[in-house]
Amino acid sequence: MKNRFWIVLSVILLTSALAAQQGSEKLTPGMKARIADNSPGTSHLVWIYFTDKGDISVFKQGDYTPVSPKSLERRKKVTAPGTLPYDESDLPVNSLYISRLEQSGIQIKHISRWFNAVSAYATAAQLQYIQSLPFVKLADPVALLKKPARIQEDEPVSLLKQPDGVYVFNYGNSFAQLNQIKVPEVHNLGITGQGVTIAVMDAGFNRLSHESFNTMNIIAKWDFVNNDPGVGDSTDMGYGGHGTQTLSTIGGFKEGQLIGPAFSSAYILAKTENTDSETPIEEDNWIAAAEWADSIGADVFSTSLGYIGFDAPYPSYTWQSMDGNTARITIGADLAVKKGIVVLNSAGNEGFHSTQNTLGAPSDGDSVIAVGAVGSTGNRSSFSSVGNTVDGRTKPDIMARGSSVTVASTSSNTGYTTSSGTSFSCPLAAGVAALVLSANPTLTPMQVRDALRNTASNAAAPNREMGWGIVNALSAISYFVTPVEGWSMRASYISGRLNLEWQTTSESNNYGFEPEYSFDRLNWQSAGFVEGAGTTMQARVYNFSILLNTTASKIFVRIKQIDLGGSFRYMNEIEIDNILPAEFALLQNYPNPFNPSTRMKADIPEAGNLNIEIYTVTGERAMVLFNGAVAPGQFSADFTPADLPAGIYLARAVFQGVSGQKVSQTTKMTYLK
Structure with missing residues (x-):
C-alpha cells in the first residue's frame, strides 16, 4: 500500500513537471526576456497564438463568405480554378478562446484572422496562466518599431514647366514628379486609376477638407491606433499631417496645382501610427489594417511607413531580420499579396551602408514592391535606403521621385508645399501600379510587379541602390501584350433583347469573346460565346444579341476576351439605363383610390401613337387624357378629374407602333371626394 502511494505521487509529480515544461515552451525567448527586464506588474503587448480555429465545418457550408464580393472577385486572379477564393486564414478566430483570455483579465487589442492570434496586454502572471490553456499555442512580444526618419529637403525645389497643348490636364508644380515616371502620357489615354481601390496606411489624415481631395472617392476610414472611425486630428493620439501629404501625392486632384497618378481610384484610409511621442510603433496596427482593407476589397496597398528596429531597451527587429520571413x-504583407493585393512600401530613409541593408519592414518581403527615392535628375536620393536583403534578394525594387515632391498643405485647404522621403516616392509608384491595374484588371500582383520592374530605367542591371530603376508608367501598362488592340463597344436593350456590337483593330492569338451581364455589378452571368479571329491585322466588327426579358432599371454589360492560352481580360463595363420595354403595358395608376389627382403610366416598346381615354362604368366617355405620338420608354400623364363626380372610372389605352402593332388595354381606378 505504501509503495502504491509513492508510485501515484511520483506519477503526479512527473505529470506536473512535464505540464510545466510544456507550458513554459509557450513563451518564446523574446517573451521571457521582456518579462525578466520589467517589474512583475508590467503590462506587456504580446501576440497570443491559438492552436486552431475550433470547429470550422460551419464555414465550409452554404453561402458563407468571410470577405466582401469585391475581395472575392480580386482573389479569383490568384486562386486555382474550381477552388474557393478563401482559405482557413480568412476564417474568424474562435470567439470562445478570446473570451477565456478576457475572463482572465487580459485586454484584447486586435484580432488577427490571418495569424490566428490576438494582440493583447497581459502581465507576467496572466502569461503564466495562459500557458495552462490547451488552445494557446505561443506567446511572443509584439515588435516595437522605430518611426522612419523625417527628411528635410535635400535638394532645391526644381520646377519643370509643362509644355502647352500636349497633355489633357494642367499638373501645375506636380508636373515634374509625374513627368519623370511618364504618368501624363497615360492620363492622355484616359487611364486615371478608375476601377481600382487603394488602401493608404499612414499616421492619419488631418486635412481631408483640402481642395485636392474634393473629388476623391473615399469609401472607408478607420483609426487603428485609437480604434475609432476618425482618421484626422482630434482628442485622440497622433498627428495626421504625414498622411495628408502622402494621400495627396497618390490621388489628389486640383488642376494647375497638384494631380496624383491615380485620382480616379477609390480610397480606403487607415491610421496605423501614433505620432504623439518617441514611443515605438506597434506592428499589430498595420496587420489589423491590412486584414480590414483586404476584407473591403482593396486592390493596392500603399504604405509610407517603413518600420525598422528600435533601440534598447525595446526588443525588436534588426537589419539581420530583413530576410522576408522574420518580421x-x-x-502579413506577403499574405496580402497571396490574396491578390499589390503591396508597395517605402524602402526607408536610413541612407547608404556599404556592408549591410538599411531597409525597413515590410519592404524586405519577397512579394512586396519596395520603393526607393530619386531626385529631379534621376539620381538616388542620399537618404534612400539600400539593400540587399539578408537572403540575397535585390532591394529596392523600383524608384520614383522622393526629393522635393509637391504635396498638399497640412495647414491650409488651398495651400501646397514640398516634402521629401521615400514616404512620397511610394505613393507615386503605387499610383502607377493602380494605372497598370486599371488598364489590365486581370493582372495578378506578381504580374504588376514584373510590369513595373521590367520596364524601369535600370532593368538591365538591377542593384542594391537603385533596384530596377525609375518606374515608367507608359511602358508598364503595355508590358503584357494584349491579344486584342483598339477595341470599342456599344450596347442597347430594345424589346427584350440585349444587343452588343464591338470592334477590334487587330488581334493576336485571340480565342474569342464571352459577353457577360449583371443587374448589380457584383453577380455576372455569361450570355454566350463569340469566336475570335485568331491573329489578324484587319479590323473586325462583332455583333451579339440575346433575349433577356427583365424588369430591372439598369443592365451592366462587359465582354471577356480570351486568348488561345486561356488568359483573359475585360473590356470596360457599359451601363444601360434606358431599358426599353419588351411589350406595351398600361400600368395601374398611382395613387389609387385618389384625390385630387393620380398618375397614369404606360410602357412603350417602340415609337408610335398612344390614345388614352377615360370612361365611366356605364361606358360613357368622360374625357380624352392623351392622344399623340410617343417615343420608346415609359410614358406618364396626370389625371385630375376636377369637374367629374366621385366614382369608379375606366382608363382605356390604344397603342399603335410604327411596326403596325396595335394593342388595347384597360385599367380601373377610383376617384374620391
Missing part, C-alpha cells in the same frame, strides 16, 4: 509585418 510579422512582412509576413
Whole structure:
C-alpha cells in the first residue's frame, strides 16, 4: 500500500513537471526576456497564438463568405480554378478562446484572422496562466518599431514647366514628379486609376477638407491606433499631417496645382501610427489594417511607413531580420499579396551602408514592391535606403521621385508645399501600379510587379541602390501584350433583347469573346460565346444579341476576351439605363383610390401613337387624357378629374407602333371626394 502511494505521487509529480515544461515552451525567448527586464506588474503587448480555429465545418457550408464580393472577385486572379477564393486564414478566430483570455483579465487589442492570434496586454502572471490553456499555442512580444526618419529637403525645389497643348490636364508644380515616371502620357489615354481601390496606411489624415481631395472617392476610414472611425486630428493620439501629404501625392486632384497618378481610384484610409511621442510603433496596427482593407476589397496597398528596429531597451527587429520571413509585418504583407493585393512600401530613409541593408519592414518581403527615392535628375536620393536583403534578394525594387515632391498643405485647404522621403516616392509608384491595374484588371500582383520592374530605367542591371530603376508608367501598362488592340463597344436593350456590337483593330492569338451581364455589378452571368479571329491585322466588327426579358432599371454589360492560352481580360463595363420595354403595358395608376389627382403610366416598346381615354362604368366617355405620338420608354400623364363626380372610372389605352402593332388595354381606378 505504501509503495502504491509513492508510485501515484511520483506519477503526479512527473505529470506536473512535464505540464510545466510544456507550458513554459509557450513563451518564446523574446517573451521571457521582456518579462525578466520589467517589474512583475508590467503590462506587456504580446501576440497570443491559438492552436486552431475550433470547429470550422460551419464555414465550409452554404453561402458563407468571410470577405466582401469585391475581395472575392480580386482573389479569383490568384486562386486555382474550381477552388474557393478563401482559405482557413480568412476564417474568424474562435470567439470562445478570446473570451477565456478576457475572463482572465487580459485586454484584447486586435484580432488577427490571418495569424490566428490576438494582440493583447497581459502581465507576467496572466502569461503564466495562459500557458495552462490547451488552445494557446505561443506567446511572443509584439515588435516595437522605430518611426522612419523625417527628411528635410535635400535638394532645391526644381520646377519643370509643362509644355502647352500636349497633355489633357494642367499638373501645375506636380508636373515634374509625374513627368519623370511618364504618368501624363497615360492620363492622355484616359487611364486615371478608375476601377481600382487603394488602401493608404499612414499616421492619419488631418486635412481631408483640402481642395485636392474634393473629388476623391473615399469609401472607408478607420483609426487603428485609437480604434475609432476618425482618421484626422482630434482628442485622440497622433498627428495626421504625414498622411495628408502622402494621400495627396497618390490621388489628389486640383488642376494647375497638384494631380496624383491615380485620382480616379477609390480610397480606403487607415491610421496605423501614433505620432504623439518617441514611443515605438506597434506592428499589430498595420496587420489589423491590412486584414480590414483586404476584407473591403482593396486592390493596392500603399504604405509610407517603413518600420525598422528600435533601440534598447525595446526588443525588436534588426537589419539581420530583413530576410522576408522574420518580421510579422512582412509576413502579413506577403499574405496580402497571396490574396491578390499589390503591396508597395517605402524602402526607408536610413541612407547608404556599404556592408549591410538599411531597409525597413515590410519592404524586405519577397512579394512586396519596395520603393526607393530619386531626385529631379534621376539620381538616388542620399537618404534612400539600400539593400540587399539578408537572403540575397535585390532591394529596392523600383524608384520614383522622393526629393522635393509637391504635396498638399497640412495647414491650409488651398495651400501646397514640398516634402521629401521615400514616404512620397511610394505613393507615386503605387499610383502607377493602380494605372497598370486599371488598364489590365486581370493582372495578378506578381504580374504588376514584373510590369513595373521590367520596364524601369535600370532593368538591365538591377542593384542594391537603385533596384530596377525609375518606374515608367507608359511602358508598364503595355508590358503584357494584349491579344486584342483598339477595341470599342456599344450596347442597347430594345424589346427584350440585349444587343452588343464591338470592334477590334487587330488581334493576336485571340480565342474569342464571352459577353457577360449583371443587374448589380457584383453577380455576372455569361450570355454566350463569340469566336475570335485568331491573329489578324484587319479590323473586325462583332455583333451579339440575346433575349433577356427583365424588369430591372439598369443592365451592366462587359465582354471577356480570351486568348488561345486561356488568359483573359475585360473590356470596360457599359451601363444601360434606358431599358426599353419588351411589350406595351398600361400600368395601374398611382395613387389609387385618389384625390385630387393620380398618375397614369404606360410602357412603350417602340415609337408610335398612344390614345388614352377615360370612361365611366356605364361606358360613357368622360374625357380624352392623351392622344399623340410617343417615343420608346415609359410614358406618364396626370389625371385630375376636377369637374367629374366621385366614382369608379375606366382608363382605356390604344397603342399603335410604327411596326403596325396595335394593342388595347384597360385599367380601373377610383376617384374620391
